[in-house]
Amino acid sequence: MNSAKTKYFLQPDAAKLCVCPLCDNFLGPSGVILSCQHMVCQSCIQDICPACGDKVTSSITIPSGFFSVVVSKPVKCTHPGCSWQGTLGMHGEQLTQHLDHCMFKPWKCNDCGIVLATSEQLQHQEECDMFKIPCRYECGVHIPRQEEPNHASKCDWAPVPCEFEQVGCKHHLHRKDQNDHATNPAHIHRHMLLLLQEIQRLRTGLSSLAANFTHANQENVEPKSSRGKGRGRPRKSTLQEL
Ligand SMILES: [Zn+2]
Ligand SMILES: [Zn+2]
Ligand SMILES: [Zn+2]
Ligand SMILES: [Zn+2]
Ligand SMILES: [Zn+2]
Ligand SMILES: [Zn+2]
Numbered sequence: 001m002n003s004a005k006t007k008y009f010l011q012p013d014a015a016k017l018c019v020c021p022l023c024d025n026f027l028g029p030s031g032v033i034l035s036c037q038h039m040v041c042q043s044c045i046q047d048i049c050p051a052c053g054d055k056v057t058s059s060i061t062i063p064s065g066f067f068s069v070v071v072s073k074p075v076k077c078t079h080p081g082c083s084w085q086g087t088l089g090m091h092g093e094q095l096t097q098h099l100d101h102c103m104f105k106p107w108k109c110n111d112c113g114i115v116l117a118t119s120e121q122l123q124h125q126e127e128c129d130m131f132k133i134p135c136r137y138e139c140g141v142h143i144p145r146q147e148e149p150n151h152a153s154k155c156d157w158a159p160v161p162c163e164f165e166q167v168g169c170k171h172h173l174h175r176k177d178q179n180d181h182a183t184n185p186a187h188i189h190r191h192m193l194l195l196l197q198e199i200q201r202l203r204t205g206l207s208s209l210a211a212n213f214t215h216a217n218q219e220n221v222e223p224k225s226s227r228g229k230g231r232g233r234p235r236k237s238t239l240q241e242l
Contacts (some may be wrong), residue, residue, distance in 0.1 A: 079104035
């Protein structure tokens with residue numbers, strides 16, 4: 001009467017019915033139906049049904065047409081957002097291959113617990129606050145992304161300048177080595193020499209300042225007649241010398 005057939009889709013779960021409960025292989029055309037109506041593969045027949053535990057009293061080979069009907073039924077992927085349609089395949093391989101590689105397969109982030117599609121995994125790992133990343137100073141620890149800046153600010157492997165950097169020590173240290181560097185006799189000696197040089201420089205600077213100061217004062221007390229009319233010019237040249 002009605003020629004328009006509703007398209008019937010096998011649910012992927014239906015494929016599980018075609019899997020032997022004992023060896024987990026797809027039953028295929030060599031499966032048997034036991035007296036309790038469960039299906040196993042030929043090589044897995046035992047006295048007791050592996051699915052329900054009933055005593056097996058008889059078994060018949062699955063009718064040859066059964067699998068060709070089942071495997072040619074259209075199936076569609078049930079992952080949210082996936083539009084894949086296909087068939088089970090003779091041994092269930094078509095569907096399982098798709099399910100293995102489906103980019104819409106739900107993926108759960110182990111770090112923050114959110115469930116997303118597999119296709120979003122990489123992007124999420126770039127952004128997840130709880131995703132564990134290695135310390136930027138390569139100290140070997142992995143910490144949630146949101147805690148990394150705090151860790152980095154205290155990390156023993158953070159590069160720090162020597163405390164005597166201002167006077168010229170160019171050593172770059174890990175924070176953990178700062179104390180060793182400061183208390184090492186060879187470095188103590190070098191730091192002292194750098195301090196001495198600094199004192200020397202400061203002294204030289206001070207005495208030239210003092211000399212200029214005296215010079216400027218002397219020029220200011222010079223009589224007006226010796227140079228031009230105003231005081232402006234001598235003062236200017238003093239400032240330039242400085
Ligand atoms: Zn089996
Ligand atoms: Zn059974
Ligand atoms: Zn899919
Ligand atoms: Zn996450
Ligand atoms: Zn670190
Ligand atoms: Zn130093």
